[in-house]
Amino acid sequence: MMRLRNADTNVQVVVTDSKAVRLIAEGTYEAVPDVEQPPVDTTPREQTENVDGKPGPTSIAAALKDAVGPMWDHAG
Numbered sequence: 001m002m003r004l005r006n007a008d009t010n011v012q013v014v015v016t017d018s019k020a021v022r023l024i025a026e027g028t029y030e031a032v033p034d035v036e037q038p039p040v041d042t043t044p045r046e047q048t049e050n051v052d053g054k055p056g057p058t059s060i061a062a063a064l065k066d067a068v069g070p071m072w073d074h075a076g
Contacts, residue, residue: 002017002020003032007029009064011064013029013064
């Protein structure tokens with residue numbers, strides 16, 4: 001997993017390595033410094049049974065919309 005920062009909005013997202021390579025190549029995202037990257041964890045996380053709160057976004061577009069607002073994809 002890799003943490004990226006949107007070049008225009010500075011919103012950070014965490015995506016898989018393969019998706020990160022593609023987004024960096026497109027120029028829409030840039031990698032954040034190594035100290036801000038998520039830890040490399042090889043052990044699977046345990047599923048929690050009772051989680052209170054709103055589930056997170058399932059896509060980069062949803063994360064941007066939640067962080068910036070409904071006009072996140074309009075220039076200017």
